[in-house]
Amino acid sequence: MGSFTLTHERPDCFYDRFERKSELQHQTHYCPGCGHGIVHKLLAEAIDGLGVQDRTILVSPVGCSVFGYYYFDVGNVQAAHGRAPAVATALKRSLPDKIVVAYQGDGDLGAIGTAEIVHAANRGEAITVIFVNNGIYGMTGGQMAPTTPLGKKTATTPFGRDALNEGYPLHICELLASLEAPVFLERVGLGNNKQIMGAAKVLRKAMENQVKGLGFSLVEVLSPCPTIWKMDPVEAQRFVREEMAAVFGIGNYRDRTATATPRPARPAPPKLEELPGILGLGNGDRDRLPCGETSAVDYRIRVAGFGGQGVLMLGEVLAEAGLDAGYHVSWLPSYGPEMRSGTSNCHVRLSSRPIDSPLVSQPNVLLALNEPSLHKFLPGVEPGGIVLYNGDAIPEGCGRGDVRMVALPFTRIADQIGVSKAANIVILGALLEATDLVENEQATAALHKLVKSPKWFDIDVQAMERGREEMRKTTMPVSDDYLWGV
Amino acid sequence: MTSKPDRGLVEFNSEECKGCGLCVEACPPKVLRLSEQLNHYGYHTAEYLGAGCTGCGICFFACPEPGGIAVLRREVAA
Amino acid sequence: MNAQLTKGNEAIVKAAVLAGARGFYGYPITPASEIAEAAALYFPLAGGVFVQAESEVAAINMLYGGAAAGGRCMTASSGPGISLMQEGFSYLAGAELPCVIADIMRGGPGLGNIAPEQGDYNQIVKGGGHGNYRTLVLAPDSVQEMADLTTLAFDLAERYRNPAVVLADGFIGQMMEPVTFADPRPVAAPPEWAVTGTRESRHNLVSSIYLEPDKLEQHVRKLEAKYQEAERRETRVECWRTDDADVVLVGYGIVGRILKAVVEQARRHGMRVGLLRPITLYPFPVEEVRALSRRARAFAVVEMSTGQLRDDVRLALEGRRPVEFYSRVGGNAPSAEEVLAFVEAKFEALRESEVLVHG
Missing domain, CATH: 3.40.920.10 (Pyruvate-ferredoxin oxidoreductase, PFOR, domain III)
Structure with a gap:
């Protein structure tokens, strides 16, 4: 008998115990088979692999993943619904050498926060966005998402999503690919082993881009929601693989990582005593009579x-x-x-x-x-x-x-x-x-x-x-x- | 014993396992299953059949819980 | 430094930079646009950040991110934009993030117009967002105060870990007066609670969610205690010729200036009139109003809104003295002459002819 060594274990950037939760401190709050848990793990692996735990700030959204900060032992900021890209923008601009990750669901990013994601991408904010697309509003109990496939019954489309009434599923990667600034846009899935392992690579690349100082990177993850889809986890995985992927094509939509250049560092700030001059105060004033x-x-x-x-x-x-x-x-x-x-x-x-x-x-x-x-x-x-x-x-x-x-x-x-x-x-x-x-x-x-x-x-x-x-x-x-x- | 020893070993944390079965589905050599027994949360947790693990680690990535699964590999003799 | 003839909106930006602010996230709107324009020029030159956001919603949430990183930062807008920002006000207060918002009020409701009004009083002073929170509200009446109160707003925001608002109107924002600016202050190190992406700050969390009722109640009580402390410590008011006043005029911002002219003219006409000008609208100067009610026989509130300030004066007086009311809205400012005529008509009985003789 030889001895065994650990090759795959709980990533370091997860807390050992989820002390911010009051109960079940060893488990996530996600339902059995939820894709968020897998995406969390892939992201955690990327953070560990790149050695950036001490530099990372995670912006969590509103939705099921609102509690990202329960799990990730990194700096955490929880944002209002849909606003994570705006919050991340200011974090990154304020702390340019930090790794800022906005983690968002489909309602958050694709509906209420459409303006924020489009403009953050268009400004080429040097952040990484993880977009979890499960085609449904999970936290609020199964209402239609902007990404719900046509025909699907939800709590707010009881007759099935009808293009005439609700429009078509929103394709975020394709939408953002019409912009000039994004450096990296890719859609991945969690539909089987191959997709999951591919997603791990892509997530790591999207994080690595930021470590290299490149611009905006977004990974869209087609992800199962067994509870709201009313499927068992294995069936939900099949649904991702066969039905979600049929609506949302898995693949790369933008990769300029080879040609993108790192953003230039901001010039050193002026000295304190230079500020009045910069503000146009007291320069070339004549002596005056006091008022x-x-x-x-x-x-x-x-x-x-x-x-x-x-x-x-x-x-x-x-x-x-x-x-x-x-x-x-x-x-x-x-x-x-x-x-x-x-x-x-x-x-x-x-x-x-x-x-x-x-x-x-x-x-x-x-x-x-x-x-x-x-x-x-x-x-x-x-x-x-x-x-x-x-x-x-x-x-x-x-x-x-x-x-x-x-x-x-x-x-x-x-x-x-x-x-x-x-x-x-x-x-x-x-x-x-x-x-x-x-x-x-x-x-x-x-x-x-x-x-x-x-x-x-x-x-x-x-x-x-x-x-x-x-x-x-x-x-x-x-x-x-x-x-x-x- | 003439058969080669298993290359890998998989360990489950029953505190974390919610019995979703994704690891069972993911395991290439099909050496995982959901237990008949319930953990104290009421889940049928996943378990290793005890032989045949290749140490590929797929189950680790398929598992949605941060520390639900650990995978080990046999050290290769130098 | 000599006094500089400065526009109100620019004074805010220069004072902010001198106070160590290095982040500005804004969206243009008349009559506040000069603030974003000046910030676009000066913040980058000072080594800071300026982002023109896609909306006021994004701007206030950028402010949330900038404040979470622990730096002094601000935004500015006017009524319609402030309405959009109310989501962020609530989150900023809930997450206890210090920051400064300037509101240069214009006419409303709806698109209204771009002329000066004071109709944002309730949405700023009472809190237009959801939940049990307040913003600290400072109301400048001059360009000098635009600068001074911006500096104070940053200090108060940090002291209470709460958003502070500089609430001015289009007149104060657009006018020019001489300003003596404070000396520049260095950018302070981020506070301990800030999320700065370091090993030391790794466990920090900026959030406003408390899922368990007991935890949220505890949090809301903590906020409540802060506001009570601010009410005890931070009230600021200008009392102008109130010592012997029979009638106390109450007005803030540009109206305070107009009322000073009214006080002078009324006194020439034999009426003992004084002015109480709240400088903090929240906390409201309740004690100061009550103190004046011991001597004064009546109060008259003048505002460029339809009784929003008057409600607070009435609450402070609790019926001790009658409260008369005069207002102009829609972008019209009350002239000193029309307010004087109102005061004389309402308080003719209080005129003392001896004052004319001795005056």
């Missing part, structure tokens, strides 16, 4: 016009220059479809005191870049306020004796310097000339900060100067006693 170190003023400005006139940008220049000048400032835009067409307006406040409401319902400065804006906002202007209107004259019926109104053809002035889009900055110049809102230098600095192109910056500086000139030629109605709302 509140100004004379007592409260500019409540409304800028309005049509989309494309630079209404929001003009408001931003005012706010930026105001901040530079030591004011408390706020800028509040109208947004949405209005950004693309129709009217556009913004609320700007420059104040020597902390700003309560950034909404300007009663402006003391109105910059109206077109006539509808003048009509809309003029009634709200505070008595004594300034109104600059983009036109040759104040339109009839728009007069108000208690505000200081000036009409100038700002767009035409901008046309004269060759850029009608600079009308907003011409108005800015006029406003600066009419008030002591901010210094020229502060407005220029704001433009410098906001206008990236040197060419446009030069045009804007010119436009601002033209606005000042035109305003100087104009007689502003005087109201010396106006205290800017303070």
